[in-house]
Amino acid sequence: MPAGVNLAWRDDDLEQAAAALVGGEVRPAYELLRSTHDPDRRDLRADVLGDVGKELHETISAFADERERDSSAQLLKGSALRSAAWAVRRRAVAKRASDEDRGRLFFLAACAMDALATAGRLAPDDGVPWSQHISAIHVVAREVSNVDDFHRRMAERSPDLYAGTVSWLSAQSGRWHGSTDRLVAFARERTSALPDGHPLLALIPHGRLEGWLDTMLKANIVVRIRDFYRNGYFKRPAVKSEVDTASDRILSGDGAFREHPWAMTAHQTFAAYYAHASDSVRLRSHLELSGPRAALQPWSFFGDPTKEFAEARRAAGLQ
Secondary structure, three states: OOOOOOOOOOOHHHHHHHHHHHOOOOHHHHHHHHHOOOHHHHHHHHHHHHHHOHHHHHHHHHHHHOOOOOHHHHHHHHHHHHHHHHHHHHHHHHOOOOHHHHHHHHHHHHHHHHHHHHHHHHOOOOOHHHHHHHHHHHOOOOOOHHHHHHHHHHHHHOOOOHHHHHHHHHHOOHHHOOOHHHHHHHHHHHHOOOOOOOHHHHHHHHHHHHHHHHHHHHOOHHHHHHHHHHOHHHHOHHHHHHHHHHHHHHHHOHHHHOOOOOHHHHHHHHHHHHHHHOOHHHHHHHHOOOOOOOOOOOHHHOOOHHHHHHHHHHHOOOO
16 A cells, blocks of 8 residues: 555455555446445545545546546545645645645645535535545635535534544644634534444544644744653643543443444544553553554654554554
């Protein structure tokens, strides 16, 4: 698999379609999306195939343009363009962005949003195009209000889609002109009525990880270095108590949701938090339900996801 892909899942059909896409074959990915009707599985497959296909977005776009009235073709195109836009943004952040970088970013994001809006119109009951749309507009939106309409459209159709809900959570952060208080409040509100075991309980640790990023960006260099090495934010009693409660809930209901497409990703979100909170017992509990491969987020908050995941497994005594 190429870099920058969430691998925290178990899905043989997705594995085969992704491998074919890496080899330049678009049709297996398209056929898989066409045959996937469960919203949560369609959400995962669209997200992963978009990330796998980001370097092939021109080939995928040409394929989809021949099927302009097919919602799955437009969804695949939009997701690949969405991922390509994020790849440009990450490269631009890593170095000083040029006018060419900014122009390419906005072009890719606009093309992604156009394809995803088309997919949504062609399949009016499908929430997945709007789940992907949240991420596509997030990459260029300056304020959270710009993303709100697309979250509403997703929620009206499939309110529990993991990819779009996590993207919406991230859009609440201070880095996007929201605030840590706002994103934590959203995570609490969104998880309060969830059944125990549901993957979206990971919004609680994800919100705290986003809050840590906000804190680090505001702090001076001395505070950043001290907090990074001491993991002080993650060990604050109020923060850890809230994450521990969510951890208890997702672990207690694991049996009902173990086969949920996003379950492994959710447990890795808890694992990323506990790896930095130095709680090896809870870390191991979540890693045992996380599969053998790394999710993209939130490990990428700290460095290379594969290396961060491997280090966490070693710390938990699993390697």
